Amino acid sequence: MKTLRTAFQMLLLLTVITGVVYPLLVTGLAQLFFPAQANGSLLYRNGKPVASVLLAQNMTKSSYFWPRPSAGNFDAMASGGSNYGQTSPALMQQWQTRIQYWQQASGNTKPVPAELIQASASGLDPQISVAAAYYQLNRVAQSRGWPEKRVAAMIEQQIDRSSWFAAGAPMINVMSLNLSLDQQDTLHASR
Incomplete structure (x- = not known):
């Protein structure tokens, strides 16, 4: 039973780290250092997005x-x-x-x-x-x-x-x- 509980705790911990913390960290850093690229490298006409340079x-x-x-x-x-x-x-x-x-x-x-x-x-x-x-x-x-x-x-x-x-x-x-x-x-x- 102890092994099952430890496995479940590790699953929960790794899910939070890799599924929540890491994506938020990477997204935050991308928005901070590369905002145009992180948002799709969009091109605008009259303030409205019309295309991407990509x-x-x-x-x-x-x-x-x-x-x-x-x-x-x-x-x-x-x-x-x-x-x-x-x-x-x-x-x-x-x-x-x-x-x-x-x-x-x-x-x-x-x-x-x-x-x-x-x-x-x-x-x-x-x-x-x-x-x-x-x-x-x-x-x-x-x-x-x-x-x-x-x-x-x-x-x-x-x-x-x-x-x-x-x-x-x-x-x-x-x-x-x-x-x-x-x-x-x-x-x-x-x-």
Whole structure:
């Protein structure tokens, strides 16, 4: 009976420590030292959360930059790749369809950057390469009625060079870039 009581006391003690004390401690420290990250790295428009810098959204308006394709249709619950092998005829057809789509949507017959054709492993990657952003420049500028130089300057402002060593190249967060475009629209409309 003594062994059973000791086991129950240990279960209760460890449950309190690992189930209550530790999570509260970690949450408190995260809120204290990294509040933006602890709350989802949210992006705001007019004081309301509209996106996270950690997740891509399916942008389809021609006035926005579009992220990489998603095998899970940008659903975090269906995160993952297509699991097609590199020699799969279905994958080759999918890539051909995407190449045609990008060239048609952008009015650009230059080679499409690879990450705009190939879905990301998670299906939720929020970054694109600088080349992928410039590939979309003409479409976004025309749709917004802006000079290409203005959109190019905004692309340059959004380049994240801090992850160069980890990612292999400077990247651009699509959601941040699109929100900065909207903020520029708001600034010019209010003048």
